[in-house]
Amino acid sequence: MDIRQLKYFLAVAEEGLVTKAANRLHITQSPLSQQMLLLEKELGVQLLQRTKKHIGLTEAGYVLKRKAEQILDLTQSAMNEVRETANGIRGKLTIGIINSSGRLLLPEVIQCFLQTYPLVSFDLRQGDTSRILELLNSHIIDIGFVRLPVDSSLYDYIATPTESMVMVANSQVITMDNAEELHLIHLKDQPLLIHRRYESIIFDYFHQNGLEPNILCTSDEIVPLLTWSLCGVGVAIVPEFAINLLSNPSLIVKKITEPIVTTSSALIWRKKEILPVTATHFINLLREKDISSCP
Missing domain, CATH: 3.40.190.10 (Periplasmic binding protein-like II)
Incomplete structure (x- = not known):
């Protein structure tokens, strides 16, 4: 029993006549009748009740009809899904x-x-x-x-x-003017919380100005730096988009314009x-x- 035979069987069951089913399938009547006989022989049961004017289904035929509909629906669904997957849909x-x-x-x-x-x-x-x-x-x-x-x-x-680097600090711990931007040197006395990727840039800038940065913490993750800054432990220096990871009205955010550090x-x-x-x-x-x- 294969998919083609099930399609043929459903056509006969739905049309009620071999001639109509053959026309629907665009084949001749003889091979269709032969396929129905082969299907019954393979299953060892009678599926169709044949008369001159109509073809009906036996009880076994009704069972096969329901299963055939499910199988063909599943087959079509599988084909569609495979094609959609292959096409990236x-x-x-x-x-x-x-x-x-x-x-x-x-x-x-x-x-x-x-x-x-x-x-x-x-x-x-x-x-x-x-x-x-x-x-x-x-x-x-x-x-x-x-x-x-x-x-x-x-x-x-x-x-x-490209993103600018920003300073993030707790407004209740650190007092600053209302300017939206600042120079990194303004943070020379603050405990800094920085991402390890930008450590050398920050060290180089402070050293060029004859200062030693107060690096309290370096991290490979940005969220801990923001959390520590919210708690008032220090001042975080992070990429601008990172501030969306921890939005809180207690935090001050200022863009660092000197030096211009981008990522x-x-x-x-x-x-x-x-x-x-x-x-x-x-x-x-x-x-x-x-x-x-x-x-």
Whole structure:
């Protein structure tokens, strides 16, 4: 018993005449009748009650009709899903993301992507840049958002908008003027909470001005730095987008303009490897669309 026989059987059961079923299937009557006899022989039961004017179903025939409908529906569904997956319309996209780029990825880019590919689901893995690279190299994720720079001999990438560095501090602990910007040297007496990636930049700036920075804490994660600054432990220096990770009215945020320190993140993927179609669609969207235009 195969799919073709089930289709033939359903046509006969629904039309009630072999001639009508044959016309519907665009075949001649003789091979259709032969297939019905072969099906009954294989199952060892009578499926059809034949008269000159009509063909009905036996009790076994009704059972097969219900099962055949289910099988054919499932077969069609499987075919559709396989084709949609192959075309990147359906499937799961596994993305690695650094915490500080959460605002950049979610919800704007995902929202845009789902407008075109609503059947795609996501698996997000978080960590610092080194962790995302590890997941990417282990083929656990398809694509990843990381901080630049990256090794361009190993990865292709699309850079996202440049971010300024900002100071984040508890307003009840540190008193500052109302200016929206400040020089890093204004923080010379403050305990600093910094991301390890920017440690050398901050040291170099203070040393060039004959000062020694008061580095209270370095971290590979940004959220702890923001949490400590909220508690009044020190002053965090983080990328601008990172402040969305911990929004609180008690926090002061000021852009650092001297020195001008910027950072960029990027969507990266392994070079010279075939990506899942869903990942290719996502990359193309990031290339072609202005993220700020997404709702």
